[in-house]
Amino acid sequence: MTVSTGRRTPRADCTAGPGGGITxxxxxxxxxxxxxxxxxxxxxxxxxxxxGDTVRLQLSPLRDGRLRAVLPGTLEPAEGxxxxxxxxxxxxxxxxxxxxxxxxxxxxxxxxxxxxGRIAVRIPYPTLDGRLAVRCWLRTPHAEAGPxxxxxxxxxxxxxxxxxxxxxxxxxxxxxxxADGRVLRVPVTGDGEEGTFAFTLPLDELADGxxxxxxxxxxxxxxxxxxxxxAGGVRISRILDDVWDRKKIFVYPGRSTxxxxxxxxxxxxxxxxxxxxxxxxxx
Amino acid sequence: MHISFLLHNAYxxxxxxxxxxxxxxxxxxxxxxxxVSVFRxxxxxxxxxxxxxxxxxxxxxRKKSPTYDGDAAEYARPATVFPRGDSRYRQxxxxxxxxxxxxxxxxxxxxxxxxxxxxxxxxxRQARRGPxxxxxxxxxxxxxxxxxxxxxxxxxxxxxxxxxxxxxxxRAYRTGFKLPGVRIEAIANSVPEPSVPPADGDRKWxxxxxxxHKVKRxxxxxxxxxxxxxxxxxxxxxxxGGGDATGNERAALLALxxxxxxxxxxxxxxxxxxxxxxxxxxxxxxxxxxxxxxxMTIVEAMRCGLPVVATDCPHGPREIIDDGTDGRLVPxxxxxxxxxxxxxxxxxxxxxxxxxxxxxxxxxxFDPARIAERHERLFTELASRGPRDRSHxxxxxxxxxxxxxxxxxxxxxxxxAAAVIRKGKTA
Numbered sequence: 001m002t003v004s005t006g007r008r009t010p011r012a013d014c015t016a017g018p019g020g021g022i023t024x025x026x027x028x029x030x031x032x033x034x035x036x037x038x039x040x041x042x043x044x045x046x047x048x049x050x051x052g053d054t055v056r057l058q059l060s061p062l063r064d065g066r067l068r069a070v071l072p073g074t075l076e077p078a079e080g081x082x083x084x085x086x087x088x089x090x091x092x093x094x095x096x097x098x099x100x101x102x103x104x105x106x107x108x109x110x111x112x113x114x115x116x117g118r119i120a121v122r123i124p125y126p127t128l129d130g131r132l133a134v135r136c137w138l139r140t141p142h143a144e145a146g147p148x149x150x151x152x153x154x155x156x157x158x159x160x161x162x163x164x165x166x167x168x169x170x171x172x173x174x175x176x177x178x179a180d181g182r183v184l185r186v187p188v189t190g191d192g193e194e195g196t197f198a199f200t201l202p203l204d205e206l207a208d209g210x211x212x213x214x215x216x217x218x219x220x221x222x223x224x225x226x227x228x229x230x231a232g233g234v235r236i237s238r239i240l241d242d243v244w245d246r247k248k249i250f251v252y253p254g255r256s257t258x259x260x261x262x263x264x265x266x267x268x269x270x271x272x273x274x275x276x277x278x279x280x281x282x283x
Numbered sequence: 284m285h286i287s288f289l290l291h292n293a294y295x296x297x298x299x300x301x302x303x304x305x306x307x308x309x310x311x312x313x314x315x316x317x318x319v320s321v322f323r324x325x326x327x328x329x330x331x332x333x334x335x336x337x338x339x340x341x342x343x344x345r346k347k348s349p350t351y352d353g354d355a356a357e358y359a360r361p362a363t364v365f366p367r368g369d370s371r372y373r374q375x376x377x378x379x380x381x382x383x384x385x386x387x388x389x390x391x392x393x394x395x396x397x398x399x400x401x402x403x404x405x406x407x408r409q410a411r412r413g414p415x416x417x418x419x420x421x422x423x424x425x426x427x428x429x430x431x432x433x434x435x436x437x438x439x440x441x442x443x444x445x446x447x448x449x450x451x452x453x454r455a456y457r458t459g460f461k462l463p464g465v466r467i468e469a470i471a472n473s474v475p476e477p478s479v480p481p482a483d484g485d486r487k488w489x490x491x492x493x494x495x496h497k498v499k500r501x502x503x504x505x506x507x508x509x510x511x512x513x514x515x516x517x518x519x520x521x522x523x524g525g526g527d528a529t530g531n532e533r534a535a536l537l538a539l540x541x542x543x544x545x546x547x548x549x550x551x552x553x554x555x556x557x558x559x560x561x562x563x564x565x566x567x568x569x570x571x572x573x574x575x576x577x578x579m580t581i582v583e584a585m586r587c588g589l590p591v592v593a594t595d596c597p598h599g600p601r602e603i604i605d606d607g608t609d610g611r612l613v614p615x616x617x618x619x620x621x622x623x624x625x626x627x628x629x630x631x632x633x634x635x636x637x638x639x640x641x642x643x644x645x646x647x648x649f650d651p652a653r654i655a656e657r658h659e660r661l662f663t664e665l666a667s668r669g670p671r672d673r674s675h676x677x678x679x680x681x682x683x684x685x686x687x688x689x690x691x692x693x694x695x696x697x698x699x700a701a702a703v704i705r706k707g708k709t710a
Contacts, residue, residue: 013478103479103559104560105479105480105560105563106560107482107560107563107564110488249553250546250550251537251540251546
């Protein structure tokens with residue numbers, strides 16, 4: 001990679017480390033005696049008041065003259081999308097410039113097995129307009145979705161529960177959108193040792209009369225134990241790999257639910273598992 | 284040496300541009316290198332200009348530029364020098380004809396290198412006497428239309444050398460045409476060493492990459508992977524690449540994945556650029572095309588330490604892969620053979636690791652520095668002979684070009700006649 005101190009957009013190569021840390025290597029040269037710029041991570045959509053909306057990372061020169069910053073695995077930025085900026089010494093935060101994504105070596109994120117029940121995921125990714133951002137999730141407890149299989153009208157989802165176990169009242173809820181939306185409850189089974197869970201959702205029971213427009217049912221796991229975690233249950237998601245937006249990558253077949261409607265499991269751009277209920281497309 | 288490359292458009296994205304940039308960058312350490320782009324539609328090259336290389340353009344298509352050429356009357360008139368058979372014909376014009384001619388007639392270089400058939404024809408017809416004339420073929424001879432092949436037969440005798448990316452294609456040029464005195468040499472494309480460490484060979488993913496197009500035969504790969512999953516459901520497949528304008532291959536592949544129940548095992552990842560950090564997420568690469576002009580992705584995967592299972596299709600794979608050592612070659616269109624080759628590497632961890640290490644070592648021969656050396660040797664050798672000792676002295680050039688003019692007249696007459704007849708029929 002070329003080293004340049006010109007005014008062009010800085011570019012950062014990213015490497016996911018074994019402890020969940022992310023290393024940013026910038027293609028900017030600095031001599032040892034020069035003051036180094038700072039890498040800013042800004043939470044997108046934040047009001048810009050709270051201290052938790054900006055993470056400041058120190059950049060230090062490497063032996064080849066490039067600059068490196070590390071987002072340590074122990075730091076837990078809030079869940080959301082963090083845009084990466086470079087602030088030159090003496091400049092205000094508002095003058096910081098966006099950083100371009102370079103090579104992102106994220107092999108350690110693929111098929112990762114968390115070491116504790118506290119899930120902190122961070123995936124560096126290129127935004128649609130070509131900037132570098134970091135997608136973060138913080139989940140305790142966390143329900144990680146796995147394979148989705150079908151048998152007749154039944155959709156079975158297997159997964160792994162982290163940070164809590166399944167109690168006597170454990171169940172999965174499919175919730176229709178809206179405050180007074182319908183809720184479909186099904187039992188969830190699990191293996192306490194492995195932390196695995198599985199549930200089967202009867203897709204034909206989602207349709208209640210004619211379906212005129214697409215509706216997204218969200219899926220929640222209610223552990224049913226004393227230390228339930230969030231009162232409303234645990235959102236079922238899939239976040240333990242390098243795919244920051246699996247909406248168009250994890251594509252599942254749909255099933256007819258009768259009455260001219262169709263149910264299809266899918267992921268949102270936030271990697272939450274849902275079931276899309278929509279009118280059956282015309283043949 | 285002063286080496287001047289003539290490129291269709293140095294500001295876009297594509298295999299020829301990338302390869303030319305790699306070569307120009309590698310040569311720039313020892314030589315005076317320029318890239319002349321016939322067209323320029325943006326300020327900065329999308330692929331990043333190679334270090335130490337001068338860039339210029341002949342026809343400015345930047346709408347906001349003070350030297351914008353798109354409104355020139357000559358720009359609207361069809362080209363007569365740039366051959367009709369070249370697939371880019373419609374982008375060329377009287378204006379490009381004239382600008383390229385001016386450039387070539389005044390070019391003070393030791394070597395001039397054309398990078399597509401239409402530009403090689405320009406060089407053959409218009410380069411002044413002196414520079415060594417090189418015509419590069421980045422695709423393959425048999426991918427060209429009959430019309431273009433006829434033009435090649437007619438024009439290429441005035442080149443000093445033709446380089447192809449495979450031996451197979453060099454043979455096609457040698458046997459297909461009478462090109463006495465024209466050196467025909469195969470020099471593979473180069474792939475730089477990846478900046479990420481090689482794969483460890485333990486990740487249970489197969490990786491494929493390339494635009495989603497029928498010729499890549501991802502349908503074959505997906506079907507073969509159904510057989511793999513039946514035996515080894517712990518392995519999965521990632522296919523990187525976007526759809527293109529030629530059809531809805533993505534929808535077709537999604538339908539096939541659904542039909543085979545592979546939605547938990549096969550994933551269409553979409554376009555990813557750069558790709559080099561994606562290969563080490565897997566342990567085996569697969570290329571199941573019906574044809575490849577070279578097989579760039581095979582080399583890219585090998586440079587990341589992945590053994591490649593590839594169809595033994597024309598032209599490149601068998602010149603890249605040493606079957607059984609650093610990868611596997613299987614018959615074209617044979618689902619079972621693809622599945623068996625994949626399973627062979629999946630079942631035998633030691634064989635997979637060994638093949639991965641062999642791929643890493645063998646693919647070093649495609650390093651830009653080593654590939655550039657081969658071009659450099661060819662250029663040096665031809666330049667040292669001087670124009671009089673090369674095949675095309677002043678006399679033969681003049682004679683050939685004169686004959687060409689007569690023939691051009693005849694061709695033009697024939698096309699005009701044909702056009703009149705067509706018009707007559709449709710009127």
